[in-house]
Amino acid sequence: MSRLEKAVIAVKSSSTGDGCGSCDVRCRILVTVCYLCMMLSVAPADLARLILFALYPVLACAIDGVSYGRLFLRSCIVLPFVVLIGIFNPFYERTTIFTIAGVDISLGWITFTSIVVRGLLSMQALMILVGRHGFTAFCRGLRSLGIPRFLSTQLEFLHRYLGVLLMEALTMRRAREARGYGGNGLTLKSWGEFAGQLFIRTVGRAERINRAMLARGFNGSMPSWRGNEQSWRLSDTLMLIICCSAFVLLRFVNP
Amino acid sequence: MSDALLSTPVALAGAGLAAVLIGVAGHKIKKNDDSSLVPLMGVMGAFVFAAQMVNFSIPGTGSSGHIVGGVLLAALLGPWAGFLTLASVLIIQCLIFSDGGLMALGWNIINMGAMTTLIAYPLIYKPIARASTKPWRLAAASVAACVAGLELGAVMVTVETWLSGITALPFLGFLGLMSAIHLAIGLGEGIATSAVLVFVAKSRPDLLVPASAAVHSGKKGVKKAVIWFAVAALVVAGGLSFLASSDPDGLEWSIGRLTGGVELETAGNAIAEGAENIRQTTALMPDYESSFSGVVGAVMVVALVWAVCSVITSRRKKVTVKDEQA
Numbered sequence: 001m002s003r004l005e006k007a008v009i010a011v012k013s014s015s016t017g018d019g020c021g022s023c024d025v026r027c028r029i030l031v032t033v034c035y036l037c038m039m040l041s042v043a044p045a046d047l048a049r050l051i052l053f054a055l056y057p058v059l060a061c062a063i064d065g066v067s068y069g070r071l072f073l074r075s076c077i078v079l080p081f082v083v084l085i086g087i088f089n090p091f092y093e094r095t096t097i098f099t100i101a102g103v104d105i106s107l108g109w110i111t112f113t114s115i116v117v118r119g120l121l122s123m124q125a126l127m128i129l130v131g132r133h134g135f136t137a138f139c140r141g142l143r144s145l146g147i148p149r150f151l152s153t154q155l156e157f158l159h160r161y162l163g164v165l166l167m168e169a170l171t172m173r174r175a176r177e178a179r180g181y182g183g184n185g186l187t188l189k190s191w192g193e194f195a196g197q198l199f200i201r202t203v204g205r206a207e208r209i210n211r212a213m214l215a216r217g218f219n220g221s222m223p224s225w226r227g228n229e230q231s232w233r234l235s236d237t238l239m240l241i242i243c244c245s246a247f248v249l250l251r252f253v254n255p
Numbered sequence: 256m257s258d259a260l261l262s263t264p265v266a267l268a269g270a271g272l273a274a275v276l277i278g279v280a281g282h283k284i285k286k287n288d289d290s291s292l293v294p295l296m297g298v299m300g301a302f303v304f305a306a307q308m309v310n311f312s313i314p315g316t317g318s319s320g321h322i323v324g325g326v327l328l329a330a331l332l333g334p335w336a337g338f339l340t341l342a343s344v345l346i347i348q349c350l351i352f353s354d355g356g357l358m359a360l361g362w363n364i365i366n367m368g369a370m371t372t373l374i375a376y377p378l379i380y381k382p383i384a385r386a387s388t389k390p391w392r393l394a395a396a397s398v399a400a401c402v403a404g405l406e407l408g409a410v411m412v413t414v415e416t417w418l419s420g421i422t423a424l425p426f427l428g429f430l431g432l433m434s435a436i437h438l439a440i441g442l443g444e445g446i447a448t449s450a451v452l453v454f455v456a457k458s459r460p461d462l463l464v465p466a467s468a469a470v471h472s473g474k475k476g477v478k479k480a481v482i483w484f485a486v487a488a489l490v491v492a493g494g495l496s497f498l499a500s501s502d503p504d505g506l507e508w509s510i511g512r513l514t515g516g517v518e519l520e521t522a523g524n525a526i527a528e529g530a531e532n533i534r535q536t537t538a539l540m541p542d543y544e545s546s547f548s549g550v551v552g553a554v555m556v557v558a559l560v561w562a563v564c565s566v567i568t569s570r571r572k573k574v575t576v577k578d579e580q581a
Contacts, residue, residue, distance in 0.1 A: 004308040007352070014351045036358045041263035044421050054557045068561055077353055082259040085422055092423035108423060115421060119259030122356045129357075130350045138350065150281040150293075151343070157297025158343045159351075162304055169305040192450020195306045195322075199331075199451060200459055206298035 004170050011163045014135045025133045025141035027236040031243045032129045038247040039121055044111040045097075051117060052250055056243070057124040064132055071131075075123040079116065086115035135159050164205070169198055256363050256412050258356030262419040269361030269415065273342070276369055280339040292336060299332060300340045304347070306451075325371025326380055326400045327448045331455075331462065338372040362415050366408040375404030388456035388463060390449075397452060398445030405441035409433040 039053045061068040090108035097107050130138055136156070143152040172194065258266070284292060303324035324344070329337035342364045348354040355363045384396035413430045416422055422429075455462055 004305075007304075007308045010351055032357065036258065036356075037263050037267070040258060040261060040266060040358055051554055051557060058557060058561045075353075078257060078259070078356075081257050085257075085260055085416070085424070089423040092425070111421075111423065115259045118421075119257055119356075122258035122358065123353055126350070126353060126357050135347075135351060148278065148281050150284065151277060151339075153293060154296055154300070154339060154343045155346060157293065158300040158304075158340075158347060161298050161301040162347065165298070165301040165305040166308065169309055173309060188446055188450055191309065191447065192454050194309065195447075195451045196454025196458065198305060199302055199455060200462075202298050202302040203295075203459070203462060206295045209298065210295070 002173075004166060004173060008163065008166045008170060011159070011166060014130065014159075023239050024232050024236045025137045026145055026232065027240050028129055028133065029138075029141055029145065030240055032125050034244045035125055035247050036122055038251040039125075040118060041251060044114040044118075045107060047110050047114050047117070049250065050114055050121075053121055053247075054117075055250075056247070057121065057128060060128050064128075066131075071124055071127055072120070074127060075120050078119040078123045082115050082119035086112045089115070161205075161209075165198070165202060168201060172198060256355060256359045256366060256415060258358045260416050260419060260421050261359055261362070262421060263358075265415055265419045266358035266361065269365060270358070271361070273361035273364040273369075276365070276373070277339065277342055280335040280342075283335040284339065292332075296332060296336055296340045296343075299328060300344045300347075303328060303341070304344055322444055322447045323367055323371070323405075324448075325368060325404055326376055326397060326444075327451060329372040329376035330380065330384075330397075330448075330452060334372045334376050337376070338368050341368040341372060362411070366411045366415075370407040370411065371400070371404030374407060375400040379403050388460050390453045390456070393452045393456060394446075394449035397449035398442065401445035401448055402438065402441035405437045405444060406434060409437035 035053070035056055039050070042050045042053070057071060058068050061071055089112040090106060093106060093108035093111060095107045096104040097110055098105050133141070136159070139152050139155050139159075142155075143149065176194070261269075284296075303322070307321045307324065309321070323341075325337070325341050328340050331337070332340060345355075345364050345367060346360065349357065349360050349363070380396045380400035383399060384392050387393070410430065410433075413426065413433050416424070416429065417426045452463070
């Protein structure tokens with residue numbers, strides 16, 4: 001499957017999420033931000049404390065009834081970049097911290113592992129946030145938390161037309177492949193023509209959309225959405241207090 | 256940039272700076288009062304996203320690449336609208352495609368968005384391209400602006416990583432590595448951007464003229480923005496280097512002032528001694544140093560919780576399936 005096809009599937013599945021969201025999306029956003037702030041402020045050498053922060057994704061998956069193993073595997077997408085940057089640590093930090101079966105473990109290996117763990121945990125927290133509630137609910141949550149309306153409108157527009165334009169690009173690429181007699185890969189020149197053609201189609205589509213929206217009374221921002229909106233409950237307040245207190249304790253109290 | 260390489264103060268400073276820039280961009284677009292710009296920006300963001308998903312082959316290397324789109328968006332929408340559109344693309348990439356991370360998002364918006372649309376476009380692209388649609392001018396302007404924008408982004412990543420103090424890479428070594436990689440990426444990005452712009456200049460030259468002069472801020476406005484941006488960056492960098500120092504953080508400092516040491520010590524009493532004896536007897540690895548035992552202990556706690564949660568989840572699923580069958 002090509003990147004384009006994968007992107008089409010990812011965008012289609014992201015709009016509603018998996019429906020396992022057990023709390024209000026605003027509560028989840030605040031909990032995630034608190035978790036990331038506390039987790040990323042742990043010193044790189046304090047690996048044990050950092051690993052304990054994995055309890056949040058594990059427990060969140062259990063509460064939502066989804067597999068942590070799958071989430072873990074999906075979060076490994078972040079590994080190539082963090083390993084590339086972190087792998088230099090063992091070469092620069094050579095102080096021995098402890099010895100296991102005669103093998104010296106240096107500070108560099110501890111901080112390298114710490115970088116990898118930080119990358120994985122932050123990715124898992126993000127996936128829990130968006131995967132459970134979906135992008136549309138996430139945007140509405142952001143709006144009710146006070147982000148400017150123009151940004152949430154822009155994000156909703158972008159997300160809505162992403163699927164359409166990705167399909168357009170996929171159709172164009174398939175048409176080119178069908179006429180290409182097995183030739184694979186776009187040269188820079190033909191890529192420029194491909195992207196330029198896509199751009200001109202895009203502008204045409206944007207003009208049609210604008211006319212249709214103006215005809216329906218569009219005034220620059222999306223109307224508020226009231227149907228089936230989840231309200232903030234006592235359980236959300238409790239969850240927010242419990243989670244944030246737990247993260248602060250994990251960060252500052254020595255076990 | 257990834258969450259893994261950022262410390263909390265640096266990440267929050269990036270988020271704050273990006274929020275300010277997004278606010279300014281929103282204000283400029285609102286002032287423009289052009290309702291057609293909103294859907295155009297949304298669809299243009301989707302276009303850049305779709306174009307990013309189609310790779311072009313890099314001659315002589317056997318590999319392929321794709322565009323980032325900052326200079327392209329600025330050339331088609333103007334700097335502020337281009338910045339806001341690219342920021343939305345980066346937010347969606349972060350949330351749906353898990354690129355970067357939530358805490359690194361602010362810096363990613365600055366590194367990839369602000370550096371290309373608000374710095375490289377007005378200071379390099381515009382003076383070279385002017386209002387011309389000649390292919391050589393568009394190509395020279397695109398390549399120069401993309402190389403400059405990506406190099407600036409690379410420098411910013413190095414500074415952010417250095418201020419965070421997570422990686423042990425020396426500043427100059429990391430800077431050299433990042434600059435070399437981004438020089439090649441910038442050249443590719445510039446050629447790809449110019450290929451699209453030349454095609455658009457031939458087919459629809461009217462589209463190269465920005466939607467509105469107000470969004471395409473004038474020379475004075477851009478200069479003002481650059482000065483503000485530079486001052487903000489200096490303040491943030493100065494503040495962060497203080498925060499990223501090896502001195503204890505606020506809470507540790509307070510504890511230090513109160514107790515004379517950074518860590519709280521346990522008062523010596525019979526209960527504490529008894530607990531310590533029990534710990535020594537029952538510890539799985541009493542001979543190893545505490546840091547290793549701590550790591551193993553933490554892994555065991557997480558593994559145990561995971562195992563318990565997996566059992567509960569699988570039981571819950573079985574019950575749900577039975578209920579559905581019934």
